[in-house]
Amino acid sequence: MTDTATTLERLAAEAAATAGASPHGEEGERYTAVNSEKNRPLYASRVKVYPKLVHGTFRRLKWLVMAVTLTIYYVTPWLRWDRGPNLPDQAVLLDFPARRFYFFFLEIWPQEFYYVTGLLILAALGLFLVTSVAGRVWCGYACPQTVWTDLFIHVERFFEGDRAKRIRLDKSPWSAGKLARKAGKHLTWVLIALATGGAWVFYFADAPTLAGQFLTFDAPSAAYLFVGLFALTTYLLGGIAREQVCIYMCPWPRIQGAMFDEESLLVSYKEDRGETRGPHKKGASWEGRGDCIDCGQCVAACPMGIDIRDGMQLECIQCALCIDACDEIMDRVERPRGLIAYDTFRNQERRRAGETPRLNILRPRTILYSVVLALVAAIMLVALSNRTTLDVSVLADRNPLFVRLSDGSIRNGYQVKIVNKEHSERIFRVSIDGLEGAILTRPALAGEGTATVIVEADKLENARFFVSLPAERAAAIKGGEADFDFVVTDTESGKIATRSTTFRGPGK
Amino acid sequence: MSEKHKDDVTGVETTGHTWDGIRELNNPLPKWWVYTFYACILWSFAYWVVMPTWPYLTGDGWTYTQGVIGYEQRNIVTNELAAVAEGRSGAMEQIATMPLEEIANDPALMEVALGAGKAAFGDNCAPCHGSGAQGSKGFPNLNDDDWIWGGTLDDIHTTLLHGIRWDADDETRLNIMMAYGRDGILNRSEISDVAEYVLLLSGQPHDGEAAVRGTAVFESQCVACHGDAGTGNRELGAPNLTDAIWLYGGDKEAIVETVSNGRSGVMPAWGTRLDEGTIRSLTLFVHSLGGGEK
Structure with missing residues (x-):
């Protein structure tokens, strides 16, 4: 119990240091939520937020998520994936000049961009589902803005100390020490920002090659431009703008209102348990009052500068740091944890009405999102498993539509485009089907009589073919048009692709 | 206020x-x-x-005011055009000097040649031969397999270089389809008879008796160029009269008109107008349209 006393004393001391830091603070208020509605009039410039470090489950979870996401971001371009000779061996590569996207075993050609669209739809639906179940999980844990801001705040804390020290430092006059701390912080920020922009460009070119070019200063100017651009935005958004990005720039806080409902798990202050709030003396009775001792730790910890006790608000990214802050205090004052916790609006009502709170995850909304998600995932899977490595398209000549030859027969010309998506050369045999009496030929210089087309690995071959029909057969075609098929067969594997096209003649 | x-x-x-x-x-x-x-x-x-x-x-x-860096949009265009010419020059020089068959066997060169040929065709040839080289009355269809002066790469190259009945070129391809009627060599009934015989040659409906009479006329006047069987002679630029392709029409009326007034279509000699690389590209392009011969 002495522990509680010292904590409260320490908090009081800290509050004294903080006093006056917030221009909108009311008298006697120790921690001010600078971005809460009552403290932020419409016409006012930003008041800096000094989030305090907390310890606990969610802080640990956030460290973990940060480590995992940043590792994925920085390491992915360096993963190698052997695709055979003459092809990039980078696992994830967005190769714009060659018009290919590589994702491990998957290779996307421009005409297959719907796979990327599908992935984006899956991501959006996943976001909807998660939001309807547990609120702004994306915002709170995984959004790059949150992750980098968190990292930048940590750097700031390393150089300038925790909340109270930072406030004092900002209020103190300039000195060599202050300059050194500030310079160290900004320099580290710039380095992180450069690394962020640097990692970004590695997704668009062979990473080791580009890294070598950076070292010898002969990387393409576009690479420097994008490193600079992303370094600048990382520094500005993560270091300077921070919570303003979420509050003013991001559209998602506005959209999410439609995503969650009264049964969604949201980081909330349990008003029914916490009120009436007020300072509590050690040993005093808890009868007739709420569990909230109004220590303001939830406000101090908030990176968005709000007071979670004001209820659900647009600014809240649901990072759950206030839960950790409050749990720490609840442990010290020996009250049960979870005064601030993931809770639903309905459960607040249920508790007030004396009912047992329960989770209602299976709701029409979540079921609908899940079903649509599963449906799109299934479509994607089917499309992916049916993806062929042989793609054929046939273009019939339109100018002229047909040519009369000296023996009176009618000839049509076709461009047969054969796409070989395999990583080795393939030999294809081209034939026609469904046009009786027709003769398939190639231009004289392409090699007489041969219907064999060789397509290099990962390439498209454009082969020209002629189909001729004797005069009497051509004349017999109804309406001058007849459909038939080009059949392209892989001579090795026997795989067949068939494309329908039209033979045109003068008709009767 | x-x-x-x-x-x-x-x-x-x-x-x-x-x-x-x-x-x-x-x-x-x-x-x-x-x-x-x-x-x-x-x-x-x-x-x-x-x-x-x-x-x-x-x-x-x-x-x-010129500005200190001397920026000028005309210079940019000039430089870009020069860069294109520079980038192409290697390939176009090769196309201008290599034997045509060898170009055809080199896919990379062939791609350049066909592209350049297509562009040059649109600029220079399409007005007469049509954008799809499909021709029209008096202007041959270049897609088909019927060639008056020959359809090998060399034949097409010569035709392009020197033209047809192009007076300014000494080596131009030259022949005359005489105006048998206008010049009074044949009378009306003889012309009608020989036309019936030509219809017979090309397997079209005809008047048998007239055709028999026309045989004699054909043998005395036409075989020198068109050959005994009427299959033509590419050396002389005499069209094959037995096939299904007619430059000026193959019905009785058109044949009578051709025999009466003669025909002498003209194609310019391009050797003096286009560079050798472009002419060879055009040769390969026309050859690739479908009628090219080995």
Whole structure:
């Protein structure tokens, strides 16, 4: 119990240091939520937020998520994936000049961009589902803005100390020490920002090659431009703008209102348990009052500068740091944890009405999102498993539509485009089907009589073919048009692709 | 304008105007906007110095400040055109000097040649032969397998270089389909008879008796160029009369007109107008249309 006393004393001391830091603070208020509605009039410039470090489950979870996401971001371009000779061996590569996207075993050609669209739809639906179940999980844990801001705040804390020290430092006059701390912080920020922009460009070119070019200063100017651009935005958004990005720039806080409902798990202050709030003396009775001792730790910890006790608000990214802050205090004052916790609006009502709170995850909304998600995932899977490595398209000549030859027969010309998506050369045999009496030929210089087309690995071959029909057969075609098929067969594997096209003649 | 007035709610000064009791806040411009505006003004001064900007009048007429870096859009176009020519020159030089068959066996060169040939065809040949080289009456269809002067690469190349009945070129392809009627060599009934015989040759409906009479006329007047069987002679540019392709039409009326008045279509000699690389590209392109012969 002495522990509680010292904590409260320490908090009081800290509050004294903080006093006056917030221009909108009311008298006697120790921690001010600078971005809460009552403290932020419409016409006012930003008041800096000094989030305090907390310890606990969610802080640990956030460290973990940060480590995992940043590792994925920085390491992915360096993963190698052997695709055979003459092809990039980078696992994830967005190769714009060659018009290919590589994702491990998957290779996307421009005409297959719907796979990327599908992935984006899956991501959006996943976001909807998660939001309807547990609120702004994306915002709170995984959004790059949150992750980098968190990292930048940590750097700031390393150089300038925790909340109270930072406030004092900002209020103190300039000195060599202050300059050194500030310079160290900004320099580290710039380095992180450069690394962020640097990692970004590695997704668009062979990473080791580009890294070598950076070292010898002969990387393409576009690479420097994008490193600079992303370094600048990382520094500005993560270091300077921070919570303003979420509050003013991001559209998602506005959209999410439609995503969650009264049964969604949201980081909330349990008003029914916490009120009436007020300072509590050690040993005093808890009868007739709420569990909230109004220590303001939830406000101090908030990176968005709000007071979670004001209820659900647009600014809240649901990072759950206030839960950790409050749990720490609840442990010290020996009250049960979870005064601030993931809770639903309905459960607040249920508790007030004396009912047992329960989770209602299976709701029409979540079921609908899940079903649509599963449906799109299934479509994607089917499309992916049916993806062929042989793609054929046939273009019939339109100018002229047909040519009369000296023996009176009618000839049509076709461009047969054969796409070989395999990583080795393939030999294809081209034939026609469904046009009786027709003769398939190639231009004289392409090699007489041969219907064999060789397509290099990962390439498209454009082969020209002629189909001729004797005069009497051509004349017999109804309406001058007849459909038939080009059949392209892989001579090795026997795989067949068939494309329908039209033979045109003068008709009767 | 009335005296200064501050809004109670926001504490911001108003513009002083009142519209039915409604006042307008006089918020200052956002700082970022103002600074951007100042930056743009500074930028414009720098721009005046660096880039061509101000027009002014001299004794010789209007001119303008040139700017210190000598920026000039005409130079950019000139440089770009030069770069294209430079980039192509290797391939076009090869195309201009290599044997045509060898170009055809080199896919990379062939791609350049077909592209250049297609472009040159659209610029120079399409007006007569059509955009799809499908020809029209009097202008041969270049897609088919019927060639008056031959359809090998060399034949097409020669035709392109020297033209047909192009007086200015000494080596031009030359022959004459005489005007048998107009010049009084054959009379009307003889012309009608020989036309019936030509219809017979090409397997079309005809008058048998007239055709028999026409045989004698054909043998005396036509075989020298068109051959005993009427299959033509490419050396002389005499068309094959037995096939299904007619440059001026294959019905009785058209044949009578051809025999009566003669035919002498003209194609310019391109050797003096286009460079050798372009002519060879055109050769390969025309050859690739479908009628090319080995």
